[in-house]
Amino acid sequence: MKKHNFSAGPSILPQEVFEKSAQAILDFNGSGLSxxxxxxxxxxxxxxMDEARALVLELMGLTGKGYHAIFLGGGASLEFARVPYNLLKEGGKAAYLDTGTWAAAAIKEAKFFGQTEVIASSKADNYSYIPKGYTIPADADYFHYTSNNTIFGTQMQQFPDTDVPLVCDMSSDxxxxxxxxxxFGIIYAGAQKNMGPAGATLLVIKEELLGKTGRAIPSMLDYKQHIDKESMYNTPPVFAVYTSYLTLQxxxxxGGIAAAEAKNNAKAExxxxxxxxxPLFVGTAKTEDRSKMNVCxxxxxxxxxxxxxxxWKAAGISGLPGHRSVGGYRASIxxxxxxxxxxxxxxxMQELEKSIQ
Known part of the structure; x- marks a missing residue:
């Protein structure tokens, strides 16, 4: 039976990516090596590696605009600390939007490096909506937020217009x-939801933001080191990068991002x-903030x-239960x-309705 994988991550990838990556495990590019x-x-x-980094910038329309794409290890969670290490100035402050579990984790790490101001939060309502009407401090070194919240099924539909550098965790969308x-000044994302298997993290950064903190940064945590070494400062997660490259191709x-968006809109609708x-079901997120990636x-x-x-199990569906902090169901699409x-x-869902009527 065909499986329908609604897991939040590691998640579904294109079938052709599975097939090409599986072949590469046996023989990569006819080299006789895995x-x-x-x-x-x-x-x-x-x-x-070079083609994957170039594809990222091409798909985002950032080629030749002062940005670098690099692949790193450590997962998006490492960026919670690496971002303030590289951007939060000595004596400066960072602004954060608290919209869920991963946003809260990023805030926790930033506090090790300096003043961290949470300018708005939806925690009191179990993160069921995206805060609005907040003011970003003009003197902040950067403003950090999470674009899509996998656990609570919310997604930012509008992004702030500000001169403060924007840092966005886009791991799940x-x-x-x-x-x-x-x-955006920095975009980062763990690969294991929309791009590849677990093990690689993509970071897209505007180079002009670097080198302004006034602090010495350990080499492995220094974005500049990874940029200068073209994602090869240390051994990269080779298989995860290769599979991400196949997914980007x-x-x-x-049809690129535009075609993906049209399909995603249709699925979510x-x-x-x-x-x-x-009448048997109800959504958990406020209607205006509903995620098109994680439907709770x-x-x-x-x-x-x-x-x-x-x-749903008899239909071949897998990975549907919601996160323990929310309960219910979560369909990651x-x-x-x-x-x-x-x-x-x-x-x-309709079969359940018919059986109960």
Whole structure:
């Protein structure tokens, strides 16, 4: 039976990416060596790294605009500390928006480096919405926020207009919608949701922001070191980078971000329409802030849980339970998720409704 993978991450990737990466494990580029054992300094892999970094900037429309794309290890969680290390000046301050678990984790790390001001938070309402109407301090060294919150199913639909450098954790919605990426000073994302397997982190940075903190930065934590060494300061996560490269190629060959956004909108509309129509279900996020990547919803009557669980499992659906802090269900519908799989979930929801009437 075909599996419909709604996992929040590590998550679904395009089938052709699985097939090409699987072949590379056996024989990479006809070298007779596996991608798992190839030297990261080899001509073939250096080409992969160079092309992957170039593809990132091309897809974002940032080529030739003073930005660098680098691949790092440590996951997006390491960037919670690396961002203030590289941007928060001695005696300066950083501004943060608290919209969920990962935003709160970033705030916690920033406090080790200096003054950190949380300018707005939705924590009191279990992060069910994105705060609005806040003021970004003009003297902040940067403003950090998370564009999409996987656990709570909220997503920023509008981005602030400010002269303060914007730093955005786009781990769960990168490459999913068209944005003016030149408005951002730093974008970072763990690969394991929309781009590749766990193990690689993408960082896109405007170089003019660096070198202004007044502090010495350990080499492994210094963005400038990784830029100068073209993501090869130390051995990179070779397989994760290669699989991300294949996914970026797939994205480009299938119409780029614009085409992905159109498909993502259609998937989200299909599922949210059913949640709103079906009397057995209710969404957890405020309507205006609903995520198009992570759709969180509940059964209005938990007595139907066992029956619904049997239905979606029998349909071949995997990874649907919500995070323990929210409960209910979470359907993650990243770029590689086909609309046909979303329809399978909708069918299961409708089947439950029919069985109860």
């Amino acid at each position: 991608i798992l054992e190839i030297s990261h300094r080899s001509k073939d892999f250096v080409a992969v 990168i490459f999913s919608r068209q944005l003016d990426f030149s408005k 797939w994205l480009k060959n299938n 299909l599922l949210y329409n059913e949640i709103d129509r079906n 919803f509940l059964l209005k009557d938990e007595a139907h849980t066992e029956q619904f669980d049997k239905l 990243y770029n590689a998720m086909p609309i046909e799989s979303v329809q399978v979930l909708v069918d299961a």
